[in-house]
Amino acid sequence: MSRDILTVEGLKAYYQMNYFGVEREVRAVDDITMTVRRGEVYGIAGESSSGKTSFIKVLAAAVRPPLRIVDGSARFDFKTGPIDVAHASAQEIEAVRWKSLSYIMQGSMSVLNPVRRIGKTFRDFAQRPLGLSGRAFEERVVHHLSRLKLPPDVLRAYPHELSGGMRQRVTIGLATVCHPEFVIADEPTTALDVVVQKEVLSLIRDIQREMDSSVVFVTHDMSVHANMADRVGIIYAGRLVEEGPTRQMFFAPKHPYTAHLVASLPRIGDTTQRPALEGRPPNLANPPQGCRFHPRCPLAIEKCREQVPPLETVAPDHRTACWRWRDVVPLVGAAAPAGVPA
Numbered sequence: 298m299s300r301d302i303l304t305v306e307g308l309k310a311y312y313q314m315n316y317f318g319v320e321r322e323v324r325a326v327d328d329i330t331m332t333v334r335r336g337e338v339y340g341i342a343g344e345s346s347s348g349k350t351s352f353i354k355v356l357a358a359a360v361r362p363p364l365r366i367v368d369g370s371a372r373f374d375f376k377t378g379p380i381d382v383a384h385a386s387a388q389e390i391e392a393v394r395w396k397s398l399s400y401i402m403q404g405s406m407s408v409l410n411p412v413r414r415i416g417k418t419f420r421d422f423a424q425r426p427l428g429l430s431g432r433a434f435e436e437r438v439v440h441h442l443s444r445l446k447l448p449p450d451v452l453r454a455y456p457h458e459l460s461g462g463m464r465q466r467v468t469i470g471l472a473t474v475c476h477p478e479f480v481i482a483d484e485p486t487t488a489l490d491v492v493v494q495k496e497v498l499s500l501i502r503d504i505q506r507e508m509d510s511s512v513v514f515v516t517h518d519m520s521v522h523a524n525m526a527d528r529v530g531i532i533y534a535g536r537l538v539e540e541g542p543t544r545q546m547f548f549a550p551k552h553p554y555t556a557h558l559v560a561s562l563p564r565i566g567d568t569t570q571r572p573a574l575e576g577r578p579p580n581l582a583n584p585p586q587g588c589r590f591h592p593r594c595p596l597a598i599e600k601c602r603e604q605v606p607p608l609e610t611v612a613p614d615h616r617t618a619c620w621r622w623r624d625v626v627p628l629v630g631a632a633a634p635a636g637v638p639a
């Protein structure tokens with residue numbers, strides 16, 4: 298069995314729309330190549346509309362029109378065999394769904410049917426993949442819920458009868474009850490208050506460790522990455538622009554965009570103005586030539602306007618797509634941002 302459980306190669310997924318006869322293409326995922334290891338937690342960060350959700354929709358085999366896979370592959374190497382979710386049939390996806398590959402979606406209500414009791418939803422999701430029925434199934438679910446600190450009576454409740462934090466734990470329960478090898482989570486704690494957020498994140502981490510599953514999660518909150526991820530990948534305008542071990546990403550970033558994301562985090566006791574990044578992210582229907590970050594980059598030179606920088610390895614496990622990575626000023630020695638372990 299290879300060390301990597303997921304291998305993404307040259308993946309492109311575009312929204313293809315037709316407005317009154319005019320074709321329009323939004324290049325939300327544009328040539329992403331990366332891997333995720335067994336047992337690893339890989340965090341994906343980037344600002345709004347950079348393509349994070351579109352990317353993980355491909356990984357979660359949840360692509361629906363107008364999003365279409367245009368090129369590349371996303372191959373999982375599960376114990377039951379390999380599967381390229383970018384090209385698999387609905388039946389092949391069905392065979393790995395929940396048992397091998399599961400998805401914690403944005404906003405817990407979207408996955409919970411408001412007119413169905415939680416227990417019924419568990420049955421819909423997990424009974425077939427687990428191959429259990431009756432009492433054995435119920436015992437398994439109740440035991441799993443207890444690990445999530447949820448009482449058995451949630452099974453009789455309707456979603457609206459639970460608090461936001463409980464609903465989110467139910468969602469995590471649904472995504473993990475079959476002990477999947479790979480869990481994908483999209484902003485799993487958005488809309489929760491800080492205390493519940495911490496609880497939910499440590500639950501995901503505990504369950505991941507216990508099951509030795511791999512997790513890919515998306516959040517724009519860098520302090521969550523600092524505390525959860527083994528490695529972090531930064532997406533800018535549909536492309537992976539840097540990835541590396543979490544600590545290095547915070548203290549020795551090699552891409553000016555990552556350096557900006559880290560520098561703009563608040564630091565305890567520091568009241569100086571945070572540097573603002575000028576300009577807006579590019580329109581993905583018509584992205585700029587060369588490096589997509591060049592119109593906003595303080596280090597941009599002529600070459601950046603003309604040539605796309607390849608993702609090159611600059612340190613063990615650390616890759617960046619920047620012609621000027623040697624000139625990116627690291628934050629080593631600076632105070633750790635709030636919420637980031639020093």
Ligand SMILES: Nc1ncnc2c1ncn2[C@@H]1O[C@H](COP(=O)(O)OP(=O)(O)OP(=O)(O)O)[C@@H](O)[C@H]1O
Pocket residue numbers: 312323325343344345346347348349350351352363517581
């Ligand atoms: N259903 C859709 N139809 C057309 N374009 C879309 C659709 N959904 C997203 N897009 C576009 O695709 C691009 C990437 O969006 P995506 O939601 O993947 O970004 P994101 O990084 O997850 O953003 P956020 O953090 O706000 O969720 C954006 O330009 C967005 O406007």
